[in-house]
Amino acid sequence: MTYATLDDLRGACLQCEKCGLCATRTNVVFGVGSPQAKILFVGEGPGENEDLQGEPFVGRGGQLLDKYLTAVGLSRATNVYIANIVKCRPPHNRDPQPDEQDACMPWLRDQVRLLRPQIIVCLGRIAAQKMIDPQFRVTKQHGEFVKKGDFYMMGTFHPAALLRNPANKPDALEDFQKLREVAERLNLL
Numbered sequence: 001m002t003y004a005t006l007d008d009l010r011g012a013c014l015q016c017e018k019c020g021l022c023a024t025r026t027n028v029v030f031g032v033g034s035p036q037a038k039i040l041f042v043g044e045g046p047g048e049n050e051d052l053q054g055e056p057f058v059g060r061g062g063q064l065l066d067k068y069l070t071a072v073g074l075s076r077a078t079n080v081y082i083a084n085i086v087k088c089r090p091p092h093n094r095d096p097q098p099d100e101q102d103a104c105m106p107w108l109r110d111q112v113r114l115l116r117p118q119i120i121v122c123l124g125r126i127a128a129q130k131m132i133d134p135q136f137r138v139t140k141q142h143g144e145f146v147k148k149g150d151f152y153m154m155g156t157f158h159p160a161a162l163l164r165n166p167a168n169k170p171d172a173l174e175d176f177q178k179l180r181e182v183a184e185r186l187n188l189l
Contacts, residue, residue, distance in 0.1 A: 006035050006114050009107070013087060019103035021088035021096075027054035028088060031111060033081030038188045039074065039179070040117035041065075041082045042108065043158065044126035045096045051089035056082045061159035065123070068159075068173060072180040073189065083111050085127055095126055105130075118186055120151050121179060124158025139168075143175035145182055152182055 003009040010030045016022060029046035032055050049059035057065050066076070074080050086096040086104040096104075112120070122128040128136040132146060132153050142156045156175040157168050183189050 003110055003114070006111070009110050009114060013107050016087065016104075016107070019088075019100045021086065021090060021100055024091055025088040026051045029054055029056050029084060030087060030107075031081060031083035032056055033076045034078055035081070035115065037079055037081040037115065038118045038186075039080045039121065039183060040112065040115055040119070041080060041121045041123055042127045042131060043082070043084045043123040045084045045086035046089045047093050047160070048089065056084055057159065060163055064159040064162060068176045071173065072176045074176075074180070074183075079189065081111075081115055081117070083108060085130055101126075101130055118150070118152060118188060119179065119183060120153045122153065122155040124155075124161060127158075128155030142171060143178050145178070152186070154179060154182075 001012070003012060013030050014028045016028060029050045043056060046056060047059055050056055056062070069075055069080065076082055085101050085108060087107055090096050090100065120131065122131050125136065125138050128138060132148070132155055136155055138155055138157055143154060145152050145154045154175065157172045162169050162172055
């Protein structure tokens with residue numbers, strides 16, 4: 001089915017039962033941000049706080065993401081949109097299984113179609129491998145932009161991984177600075 005608006009898509013997504021994750025979720029975590037955003041961030045899936053609140057990146061990792069966004073003049077309220085590969089929390093925050101990712105990808109594809117971003121930033125290994133390259137290595141390829149179809153895409157560290165390994169925080173900040181440079185070059189800011 002083709003959805004005409006982001007609100008229509010959200011309404012349908014909130015009713016989704018395409019995979020087993022629907023049985024254990026509290027909330028579908030559809031996405032948040034400006035519908036006019038030309039920069040889309042994509043994580044792997046909601047964690048506990050996100051499942052409880054129904055919004056992506058609201059826990060400690062989300063607070064760190066917001067700090068990086070602010071540092072480069074971006075904001076989920078004004079010029080970015082944030083979503084995930086899967087819209088329901090995998091039990092115990094495990095990686096989403098391939099069948100769960102495949103069940104949710106049509107929702108993300110429709111989000112991309114409706115938002116029409118020019119830049120997609122993949123937060124973490126799962127998102128980067130699903131959207132950029134199955135062999136993507138975050139530790140080696142973070143901050144590298146690639147052109148795929150109509151999109152400039154970059155993978156960077158997942159905020160939760162940065163909380164576990166703070167030594168990568170300076171590299172992540174450099175990635176966000178590169179994002180700002182590309183966004184300015186494309187006249188998105």
